Amino acid sequence: MKLLILYHSNILPPKPGADEHIYTTAKLLSGTYNVTVLTWGSGISKRLEDTNLKIIHMGSDSEAVATVKYGKIPGFIMDILSYTGIRYIPFLRKARGPSIKQFKRLNLGFFDIAIRISYNNNRILKYLEKFQGTKIIEFALVSGLPHYLNNKNKWLVYTNNSSALSSEILDIVHKIMSRMVFWFYVSSLSSHNVIAVSEYDKLVLEKIKNFKVEYIPPLHNFGDRLDIHSDQNSILFFSGNDLSARIATEYILFISRKLKNYNFYITGFIPNINDKSSISSNMHLCGFLEDKEFHELIGRSNIIIMPLISGTGNQTKVTEAMHWGKPIITTSAIACEF
Incomplete structure (x- = not known):
């Protein structure tokens, strides 16, 4: 066939x-x-x-x-x-x-x-x-x-x-x-x-x-969970090229300056940041990553943040974070698909 x-x-x-x-x-x-x-x-x-x-x-x-x-x-x-x-x-x-x-x-x-x-x-x-x-x-x-x-x-x-x-x-x-x-x-x-x-x-x-x-439940192959030590003070944020993600990025930049004991990672689309001096040493702008780096970053992170305002079908990034057993902070726009 x-x-x-x-x-x-x-x-x-x-x-x-x-x-x-x-x-x-x-x-x-x-x-x-x-x-x-x-x-x-x-x-x-x-x-x-x-x-x-x-x-x-x-x-x-x-x-x-x-x-x-x-x-x-x-x-x-x-x-x-x-x-x-x-x-x-x-x-x-x-x-x-x-x-x-x-x-x-x-x-x-x-x-x-x-x-x-x-x-x-x-x-x-x-x-x-x-x-x-x-x-x-x-x-x-x-x-x-x-x-x-x-x-x-x-x-x-x-x-x-x-x-x-x-x-x-x-x-x-x-x-x-x-x-x-x-x-x-x-x-x-x-x-x-x-x-x-x-x-x-x-x-x-x-x-x-x-x-x-x-x-039909979505089919995924995230592979075996890598043997990666989770950083208890590591927070990962999935960014995007929309208004909500850009606003959320500004909030996270502000929070990272207040919470010096935590490492913040932003992956995906990185909006233009006019004041580069506002980026503290514990704020890491990763951009788009290759598969291996992406999976390793999820494995290291202790909390996953996805402030999305729209989505269709099953949200694969949420499913992958669940596969890793990570706590997820997201919105009803994404959670309703589950």
């Missing part, structure tokens, strides 16, 4: 997070079936072939492959667009990837089953279903607006603040945009056969009429 997996992000090499999960799943399936993974997006075009597993990445150097390019847009504008949900709608087109013509030039032959990692608007699935009779499965990752507004009223009570009229207007905008974004997402799906990798996503998708939704 031949399987095709489509995904709008480069998994060569498999980075911690969704990429690692998709690579692990494809590798496991290749033990029984002939598996081809076709990806597109950032990075140079490349191929990997390993027995029954073939991974083809069509990078930004490929001809006319539609990819997302947010680097030219100022960060604060992206934050506003995320808040209103506007950016999610053009994302379907921006991340659509190779055309049917480009796909046919790859000469990959017939496929029994094709699986797409949503959220994108690629047309290959519909072509395969119509002309090859390929069975289609959507590997759904529910996409929507950041979750922080869902808990706004609770925070207002907690901080003894009353809701202003402008806040009520934003609530209405948020509800309308949430429905619009979800409608665009559902309209992009090519099949009513859907696999969800979180219980939360399953509950959301089951509300759609005629959808057959199955929940």
